[in-house]
Amino acid sequence: MHPFFPEHKAPTDKPSSPPPGNACGQNGTPEVTCYTHDMLVSSVRYPYSGGGLAPGDSAAPVPRTDIPAPGENVLATLRLGIHLMRQAEYISDHDVKVATKVAEVICGGNVSPGTPVSEQYILDLEREGFKSLCGEKKTQERIQFTLKTGKPLRN
16 A cells, blocks of 8 residues: 555556546546556556557657757856855855856856757766866765765865
């Protein structure tokens, strides 16, 4: 029995069909699509189990190449907010470094507003920022502390 949904039985390996007359519409008519708890759990466990979505049947998603980057204007606004938070002593110097890297990724780097960028470009910015932060002693201390205690370190 599920602790939050006592009317549902525990998930099984095979999805069960909904009983007629429940929230799926009157007597199971196809007006509304619904899933029982078992069906949702099964779809999470076995995402390629039906509907023609077997690994050989589906095509890989096409990465986008036309994402309009917010650009340097939004980046300047975020940097101002970061600066003001530091001046008010809400964040540390290391928080400024982390927040600046995140802002650069969100804005697509220092580009003109609306410049089309690709998913791969954004992922590359993210990877570059993450790797540079991993080289920082304070980032390593934060990661180590969080893994040890489960709590964030404010350094």
